[in-house]
Amino acid sequence: MTDNGKPSEQLVTVGRVTTVYGVRGWVKVHSYTEPMDNILQFPKWWLRGPKGWEPLDIDAGKRHGKGLIIHVKGMDDRDLAAQLCQRDIAIARDLMPELEQGEYYWHQLVGLRVISRFGGEEHDFGNVARMMETGANDVLVVRGGVDKRERLIPYLPGQFIADIDLEAGVITVDWDPAF
Missing domain, CATH: 2.30.30.240 (PRC-barrel domain)
Incomplete structure:
Protein backbone atom coordinates (compact mmCIF):
# COMPACT_ATOMS: atom_id res chain seq x y z
CA MET A 1 0.00 0.00 0.00
CA THR A 2 1.31 3.43 -0.88
CA ASP A 3 0.37 6.59 0.96
CA ASN A 4 0.94 9.81 -1.00
CA GLY A 5 3.85 8.44 -2.99
CA LYS A 6 5.73 6.82 -0.08
CA PRO A 7 5.25 3.09 0.49
CA SER A 8 4.00 2.82 4.08
CA GLU A 9 6.12 -0.30 4.73
CA GLN A 10 9.20 1.88 4.19
CA LEU A 11 8.21 4.19 7.06
CA VAL A 12 8.91 3.74 10.77
CA THR A 13 6.88 5.53 13.44
CA VAL A 14 9.25 7.55 15.61
CA GLY A 15 6.93 9.85 17.54
CA ARG A 16 3.59 11.55 17.89
CA VAL A 17 2.33 15.13 17.82
CA THR A 18 0.50 15.52 21.12
CA THR A 19 -0.83 19.06 21.59
CA VAL A 20 -0.38 22.68 20.57
CA TYR A 21 2.15 24.93 22.28
CA GLY A 22 1.56 28.67 22.35
CA VAL A 23 -0.28 30.69 19.71
CA ARG A 24 2.28 30.78 16.86
CA GLY A 25 1.84 27.28 15.42
CA TRP A 26 4.24 25.31 17.61
CA VAL A 27 3.27 21.79 18.74
CA LYS A 28 4.54 19.38 21.38
CA VAL A 29 6.02 16.11 20.19
CA HIS A 30 6.42 12.84 22.07
CA SER A 31 9.52 11.16 20.62
CA TYR A 32 10.10 7.41 20.64
CA THR A 33 13.80 7.89 19.86
CA GLU A 34 16.53 7.54 22.46
CA PRO A 35 17.62 10.15 23.37
CA MET A 36 14.36 11.93 22.63
CA ASP A 37 15.84 14.80 20.65
CA ASN A 38 17.36 12.39 18.08
CA ILE A 39 14.04 12.73 16.24
CA LEU A 40 15.09 16.29 15.34
CA GLN A 41 18.07 14.97 13.34
CA PHE A 42 15.90 13.38 10.65
CA PRO A 43 15.57 15.72 7.65
CA LYS A 44 12.17 14.55 6.39
CA TRP A 45 9.14 13.66 8.47
CA TRP A 46 5.84 12.09 7.51
CA LEU A 47 2.59 12.67 9.39
CA ARG A 48 -0.26 10.14 9.39
CA GLY A 49 -3.35 11.84 8.06
CA PRO A 50 -6.89 10.71 7.28
CA LYS A 51 -5.80 9.69 3.76
CA GLY A 52 -2.42 8.18 4.63
CA TRP A 53 1.07 9.54 5.21
CA GLU A 54 1.71 13.18 4.29
CA PRO A 55 5.08 14.96 4.16
CA LEU A 56 5.70 17.31 7.10
CA ASP A 57 8.25 20.11 6.71
CA ILE A 58 9.77 21.18 10.02
CA ASP A 59 11.60 24.51 10.15
CA ALA A 60 12.41 24.52 13.89
CA GLY A 61 12.53 22.13 16.81
CA LYS A 62 14.02 22.10 20.28
CA ARG A 63 13.88 20.66 23.78
CA HIS A 64 11.38 22.41 26.01
CA GLY A 65 11.10 21.36 29.64
CA LYS A 66 10.89 17.55 29.70
CA GLY A 67 9.77 17.29 26.09
CA LEU A 68 10.16 18.66 22.57
CA ILE A 69 8.40 21.34 20.57
CA ILE A 70 8.50 21.80 16.81
CA HIS A 71 7.30 24.34 14.30
CA VAL A 72 5.96 23.33 10.90
CA LYS A 73 7.05 25.48 7.98
CA GLY A 74 4.37 28.03 7.07
CA MET A 75 2.11 27.16 10.01
CA ASP A 76 1.89 30.20 12.27
CA ASP A 77 -1.58 29.74 13.73
CA ARG A 78 -2.61 27.74 16.80
CA ASP A 79 -5.86 26.54 15.19
CA LEU A 80 -4.02 25.20 12.13
CA ALA A 81 -1.43 23.51 14.36
CA ALA A 82 -4.24 21.83 16.33
CA GLN A 83 -5.06 19.81 13.19
CA LEU A 84 -1.70 18.04 13.56
CA CYS A 85 -2.36 16.83 17.11
CA GLN A 86 -2.77 13.17 18.06
CA ARG A 87 -1.14 12.00 14.84
CA ASP A 88 1.88 9.72 14.37
CA ILE A 89 5.21 10.89 12.98
CA ALA A 90 7.29 8.59 10.78
CA ILE A 91 10.58 8.68 8.93
CA ALA A 92 11.92 6.62 6.04
CA ARG A 93 13.34 3.32 7.30
CA ASP A 94 16.54 3.82 5.30
CA LEU A 95 17.33 7.00 7.30
CA MET A 96 17.67 5.03 10.53
CA PRO A 97 21.25 4.49 11.73
CA GLU A 98 22.83 1.06 11.33
CA LEU A 99 22.92 -0.96 14.53
CA GLU A 100 25.65 -3.15 15.94
CA GLN A 101 25.40 -6.95 15.67
CA GLY A 102 22.75 -8.21 18.11
CA GLU A 103 20.99 -4.84 18.43
CA TYR A 104 17.43 -4.33 17.18
CA TYR A 105 14.95 -1.54 16.73
Whole structure:
Protein backbone atom coordinates (compact mmCIF):
# COMPACT_ATOMS: atom_id res chain seq x y z
CA MET A 1 0.00 0.00 0.00
CA THR A 2 1.31 3.43 -0.88
CA ASP A 3 0.37 6.59 0.96
CA ASN A 4 0.94 9.81 -1.00
CA GLY A 5 3.85 8.44 -2.99
CA LYS A 6 5.73 6.82 -0.08
CA PRO A 7 5.25 3.09 0.49
CA SER A 8 4.00 2.82 4.08
CA GLU A 9 6.12 -0.30 4.73
CA GLN A 10 9.20 1.88 4.19
CA LEU A 11 8.21 4.19 7.06
CA VAL A 12 8.91 3.74 10.77
CA THR A 13 6.88 5.53 13.44
CA VAL A 14 9.25 7.55 15.61
CA GLY A 15 6.93 9.85 17.54
CA ARG A 16 3.59 11.55 17.89
CA VAL A 17 2.33 15.13 17.82
CA THR A 18 0.50 15.52 21.12
CA THR A 19 -0.83 19.06 21.59
CA VAL A 20 -0.38 22.68 20.57
CA TYR A 21 2.15 24.93 22.28
CA GLY A 22 1.56 28.67 22.35
CA VAL A 23 -0.28 30.69 19.71
CA ARG A 24 2.28 30.78 16.86
CA GLY A 25 1.84 27.28 15.42
CA TRP A 26 4.24 25.31 17.61
CA VAL A 27 3.27 21.79 18.74
CA LYS A 28 4.54 19.38 21.38
CA VAL A 29 6.02 16.11 20.19
CA HIS A 30 6.42 12.84 22.07
CA SER A 31 9.52 11.16 20.62
CA TYR A 32 10.10 7.41 20.64
CA THR A 33 13.80 7.89 19.86
CA GLU A 34 16.53 7.54 22.46
CA PRO A 35 17.62 10.15 23.37
CA MET A 36 14.36 11.93 22.63
CA ASP A 37 15.84 14.80 20.65
CA ASN A 38 17.36 12.39 18.08
CA ILE A 39 14.04 12.73 16.24
CA LEU A 40 15.09 16.29 15.34
CA GLN A 41 18.07 14.97 13.34
CA PHE A 42 15.90 13.38 10.65
CA PRO A 43 15.57 15.72 7.65
CA LYS A 44 12.17 14.55 6.39
CA TRP A 45 9.14 13.66 8.47
CA TRP A 46 5.84 12.09 7.51
CA LEU A 47 2.59 12.67 9.39
CA ARG A 48 -0.26 10.14 9.39
CA GLY A 49 -3.35 11.84 8.06
CA PRO A 50 -6.89 10.71 7.28
CA LYS A 51 -5.80 9.69 3.76
CA GLY A 52 -2.42 8.18 4.63
CA TRP A 53 1.07 9.54 5.21
CA GLU A 54 1.71 13.18 4.29
CA PRO A 55 5.08 14.96 4.16
CA LEU A 56 5.70 17.31 7.10
CA ASP A 57 8.25 20.11 6.71
CA ILE A 58 9.77 21.18 10.02
CA ASP A 59 11.60 24.51 10.15
CA ALA A 60 12.41 24.52 13.89
CA GLY A 61 12.53 22.13 16.81
CA LYS A 62 14.02 22.10 20.28
CA ARG A 63 13.88 20.66 23.78
CA HIS A 64 11.38 22.41 26.01
CA GLY A 65 11.10 21.36 29.64
CA LYS A 66 10.89 17.55 29.70
CA GLY A 67 9.77 17.29 26.09
CA LEU A 68 10.16 18.66 22.57
CA ILE A 69 8.40 21.34 20.57
CA ILE A 70 8.50 21.80 16.81
CA HIS A 71 7.30 24.34 14.30
CA VAL A 72 5.96 23.33 10.90
CA LYS A 73 7.05 25.48 7.98
CA GLY A 74 4.37 28.03 7.07
CA MET A 75 2.11 27.16 10.01
CA ASP A 76 1.89 30.20 12.27
CA ASP A 77 -1.58 29.74 13.73
CA ARG A 78 -2.61 27.74 16.80
CA ASP A 79 -5.86 26.54 15.19
CA LEU A 80 -4.02 25.20 12.13
CA ALA A 81 -1.43 23.51 14.36
CA ALA A 82 -4.24 21.83 16.33
CA GLN A 83 -5.06 19.81 13.19
CA LEU A 84 -1.70 18.04 13.56
CA CYS A 85 -2.36 16.83 17.11
CA GLN A 86 -2.77 13.17 18.06
CA ARG A 87 -1.14 12.00 14.84
CA ASP A 88 1.88 9.72 14.37
CA ILE A 89 5.21 10.89 12.98
CA ALA A 90 7.29 8.59 10.78
CA ILE A 91 10.58 8.68 8.93
CA ALA A 92 11.92 6.62 6.04
CA ARG A 93 13.34 3.32 7.30
CA ASP A 94 16.54 3.82 5.30
CA LEU A 95 17.33 7.00 7.30
CA MET A 96 17.67 5.03 10.53
CA PRO A 97 21.25 4.49 11.73
CA GLU A 98 22.83 1.06 11.33
CA LEU A 99 22.92 -0.96 14.53
CA GLU A 100 25.65 -3.15 15.94
CA GLN A 101 25.40 -6.95 15.67
CA GLY A 102 22.75 -8.21 18.11
CA GLU A 103 20.99 -4.84 18.43
CA TYR A 104 17.43 -4.33 17.18
CA TYR A 105 14.95 -1.54 16.73
CA TRP A 106 11.60 -2.04 18.43
CA HIS A 107 9.79 -2.01 15.09
CA GLN A 108 11.85 -5.05 14.05
CA LEU A 109 10.62 -7.04 17.05
CA VAL A 110 6.92 -6.15 16.90
CA GLY A 111 4.98 -8.91 15.16
CA LEU A 112 7.59 -11.64 15.66
CA ARG A 113 6.42 -15.04 16.93
CA VAL A 114 7.61 -15.82 20.48
CA ILE A 115 8.53 -19.42 21.36
CA SER A 116 9.57 -20.54 24.83
CA ARG A 117 11.82 -23.54 25.34
CA PHE A 118 11.38 -23.49 29.11
CA GLY A 119 12.03 -26.84 30.79
CA GLY A 120 13.03 -28.49 27.52
CA GLU A 121 9.51 -28.16 26.04
CA GLU A 122 8.42 -25.77 23.29
CA HIS A 123 5.55 -23.37 24.00
CA ASP A 124 3.99 -20.95 21.48
CA PHE A 125 3.31 -17.67 23.30
CA GLY A 126 1.95 -15.77 20.28
CA ASN A 127 3.38 -12.59 18.80
CA VAL A 128 5.01 -9.41 20.08
CA ALA A 129 2.11 -6.94 20.15
CA ARG A 130 4.28 -4.02 21.23
CA MET A 131 7.31 -3.02 23.25
CA MET A 132 7.15 -1.17 26.54
CA GLU A 133 9.75 0.90 28.36
CA THR A 134 9.74 0.39 32.13
CA GLY A 135 12.86 2.24 33.26
CA ALA A 136 14.74 -0.84 34.45
CA ASN A 137 14.56 -2.60 31.07
CA ASP A 138 12.37 -2.87 28.00
CA VAL A 139 9.54 -5.41 27.98
CA LEU A 140 8.01 -7.53 25.22
CA VAL A 141 4.20 -7.47 25.35
CA VAL A 142 3.28 -10.85 23.86
CA ARG A 143 -0.31 -11.84 22.97
CA GLY A 144 -1.99 -14.91 21.56
CA GLY A 145 -0.49 -18.36 21.41
CA VAL A 146 -2.20 -21.56 22.37
CA ASP A 147 -3.53 -20.25 25.70
CA LYS A 148 -4.47 -16.76 24.33
CA ARG A 149 -2.78 -15.02 27.27
CA GLU A 150 -0.90 -11.75 27.38
CA ARG A 151 2.62 -12.03 28.76
CA LEU A 152 5.10 -9.35 29.75
CA ILE A 153 8.61 -10.70 29.14
CA PRO A 154 11.66 -8.61 30.13
CA TYR A 155 13.82 -7.86 27.11
CA LEU A 156 17.06 -9.10 28.61
CA PRO A 157 19.17 -10.89 25.97
CA GLY A 158 21.21 -13.70 27.48
CA GLN A 159 18.89 -13.93 30.46
CA PHE A 160 15.31 -14.37 29.16
CA ILE A 161 15.85 -13.71 25.44
CA ALA A 162 17.73 -16.72 24.06
CA ASP A 163 17.69 -15.91 20.32
CA ILE A 164 16.23 -13.48 17.79
CA ASP A 165 15.93 -14.68 14.20
CA LEU A 166 14.55 -11.84 12.07
CA GLU A 167 14.58 -13.93 8.88
CA ALA A 168 12.49 -16.69 10.47
CA GLY A 169 10.40 -14.13 12.36
CA VAL A 170 10.96 -15.84 15.72
CA ILE A 171 12.16 -14.81 19.17
CA THR A 172 13.14 -17.74 21.38
CA VAL A 173 12.77 -17.08 25.10
CA ASP A 174 13.51 -18.92 28.31
CA TRP A 175 10.28 -18.07 30.11
CA ASP A 176 7.99 -20.19 32.28
CA PRO A 177 4.60 -20.67 30.52
CA ALA A 178 2.89 -20.37 33.92
CA PHE A 179 3.87 -16.66 34.08
